[in-house]
Amino acid sequence: ALPYSLTRSQLTAIDEVHADLEKPERMLRLLQGDVGAGKTVVALLAMARAAEAGTQSALMAPTEILARQHLATIGPLAERAGLTAVLLTGRARGKERSETLAKIASGEADIVIGTHALFQEAVEYRDLGLAVIDEQHRFGVHQRLAISAKGEMPDMLVMTATPIPRTLHMALLGIRDIASLTTPPADRRAIVTEVIPYNTRRITQAIRRELAREGQVFFVHNRVHNIERIADEVRAMAPGATVAVGHGQMPDGELEQVMLRFMRREADILVSTTIIESGIDIPTANTMIINDADRFGLAELHQLRGRVGRSKHRAYCYLLLPADRTINEVAQKRLKAIEQYSMLGAGFKIAMRDLEIRGAGNLLGAEQSGHIAAVGYEMYCHLLEEAVLELKNEKPPPPPSGTTVELGLGGLIPRAYIPSDQRRLEAYRRLAVAASLDELARTRDDLTAAYGSPPRAVGRLLALSEIRVLAAGLGVRAVTIRESDIVFRAEDPAPVAERLRAGDAPGSISVLPPRAVDQLSEVYFRVPPAYFEAPTLLRVLARRLGAAPDPARSPNRNAHPAAPIR
Structure with missing residues (x-):
């Protein structure tokens, strides 16, 4: 237990x-x-x-x-x-x-x-x-x-x-x-995060408050050449406290001893570079002070802040700004974001905001930015996966479907749901290139994790995407509506016709021969007028297209289950 x-x-x-x-x-x-x-x-x-x-x-x-x-x-x-x-x-x-x-x-x-x-x-x-x-x-x-x-x-x-x-x-x-x-431990509390100018009085107050409750302090200064001078300033702010110094240019054994001393509580304050960024877990250290915070990336600030607040005690993170240097606009956006997203489990939102600030092209490094910008993030991932599988001598993934669905039903991603134009376009792109129900389900889960439960308009867009994926799997090129019929156009009409006949919902099916202009056959699916209400029509189509045909003409929906629309 x-x-x-x-x-x-x-x-x-x-x-x-x-x-x-x-x-x-x-x-x-x-x-x-x-x-x-x-x-x-x-x-x-x-x-x-x-x-x-x-x-x-x-x-x-x-x-x-x-x-x-x-x-x-x-x-x-x-x-x-x-x-x-x-x-x-x-x-x-x-x-x-x-x-x-x-x-x-x-x-x-x-x-x-x-x-x-x-x-x-x-x-x-x-x-x-x-x-x-x-x-x-x-x-x-x-x-x-x-x-x-x-x-x-x-x-x-x-x-x-x-x-x-x-x-x-x-x-x-x-x-x-x-x-x-996605769920933080029950006893964890959000970290109080403040962006403040470098001020000796405020820093002293923060350090002494932590030491007064028998806690420990991280002071991050990412410049080795003057880190000892900064450590002396910290010692002056907290006379009587034990201050340790650690940085990446120390011999491995010496650096390890410094870290172990701090973990064993033989030091009250650790002045260090970003070597503490990954994984260090010290529940008694609940104040983080980051000097020259404008020089850090957003994800890096989030990782550093995550070194405190790992117990039931309230933790504090102070991001210090230099008094003698103008902060550029990008750095201001990063600092505002890290201050804004201080709630538990904010990592995904911070990553999305980081992509907005830097541009998605920087995700794999500057040398890749042009390629991602040119073809789009999801297509880039598709091409990247193809290249990885080719190197592994494995079968490449199927290309994005060219099937279109035009049922006269509006589906969209409102600005109120995803305010960022770039993130909204990325979500549209993911839905457009999804080649399986699993991919659509993952997209829906990611949207929910990042922005909350999808509103009705987004749910309708997901349902239309599901119909597109199911239709593409049956070789359908286009799904349209023509008066009282849903029309499926395909080179081989047999798979979609058989799938539609396998369902038990009302409706009649008829097949027209190929047209001379494009050699595509048309399958007409006529449903009762009451079924043309948007939610009902989408559910019926998803159910009928997702039902596998049976020799006895009985429905069997387990072979190709449709992903639930939430």
């Missing part, structure tokens, strides 16, 4: 992962959740399930500090469940390393937590059944393949706090199963 309650989204993710582990085919799932959403416990329960099946699990983290932190979190919980967790890093030497390798090889270690050392040649697993990769964007394809090669195609769970749209994850990683943690 866990010492805390799980959120609804954690329970859903755990069920999905466990179901994957029961399947005969290999699991390849992405676990996506905002900072502090509770991804680690989902991974732990997956590893416990693997242990029940008699296999080992490996959890790979990008840094030794993060690996040690995972051990501190997972180790005691694993021990309560009768499991053994060990740590393996590149710095392990001598007897300690030999004993750890022996436990891994013998199978005594159920869970192996570490860094890149997990896939070194000397490491032999008795039976690696599950590989968990944390901060997956910090690892390359070859590193992910290397850990997989340590077992016989082990199941893989990759975790990320970066809310990249799911289509890009699918294209780049080949991952189609995605679990999202």
Whole structure:
């Protein structure tokens, strides 16, 4: 039993992962959740399930500090469940390393937590059944393949706090199963975020308030050349407090000792560069001060802010602006956004706002911006997926459908629902190129996660898109309305005619031969006048097109189920 309650989204993710582990085919799932959403416990329960099946699990983290932190979190919980967790890093030497390798090889270690050392040649697993990769964007394809090669195609769970749209994850990683943690833990509170000029008095107040409640403070200054001077200024603001300094140019061992001192509460204030951005979890540190905040990206500010507020105590984040420098317009937009989106689980909204500020073209780096702008984000992902599959000698995905649906029913995305023109056009594009009901369902889920439940007009647009996908699957080129008939135009009318006849709703079907002008046959589907009301017509068409024909002419809607319209 866990010492805390799980959120609804954690329970859903755990069920999905466990179901994957029961399947005969290999699991390849992405676990996506905002900072502090509770991804680690989902991974732990997956590893416990693997242990029940008699296999080992490996959890790979990008840094030794993060690996040690995972051990501190997972180790005691694993021990309560009768499991053994060990740590393996590149710095392990001598007897300690030999004993750890022996436990891994013998199978005594159920869970192996570490860094890149997990896939070194000397490491032999008795039976690696599950590989968990944390901060997956910090690892390359070859590193992910290397850990997989340590077992016989082990199941893989990759975790990320970066809310990249799911289509890009699918294209780049080949991952189609995605679990999202959208519900923050019950005891978490929103982080109070303020953008203020650099002011010694305000900074002193913030530091002393945190120290007075026996907490700790992060002070981020991303310039190594004068970080010691900044640390001296902080010491002057908080006499009697222990101030530690850490940055990426320190030797690995020295930097690790600094971080461990802070984690053990041997230092009250940590003045550091952005090395604390990824994964560091210190519940007693609940004040974050970021100097020269205008020099940071929006996602980076969000990650840094996520280092505090990881307990039930109210957390504070102060974004300091220089008094001697004018802040440009783009930086002002970033700071306004990070201040505005301070609620729990705001990562997706922040990512969307970041794309608006930078332009979607910057998503993969400046060198790709022209390509994305030229063909559109969704088409770019489609082409990218084609290229990835070609390199893997796999079958490319089907091209976007050219089927049109013109039923005289208005479906649109109101500006009130998606205010950004760019995001609204992106949503239209995703609906237009969707080639399956699953893609439409994912688009609907993404819209709901980002903007709330779709209004009626968006629901109608989704329903029209569903009809387009179903019709395209039957070889239909166009769906139109002509007086009292719904007309389907196709080169081969048999599939759509049979599908329409398979349904049990009222209506008559007739087929006209190909026209000379385009060699397309026409299938006329006449329904009662009452069915021409928009919601009814859309439901009837989706049901009839989604019903598989049966030799006995009885309906069977399980073969091609229509995605529900919400």
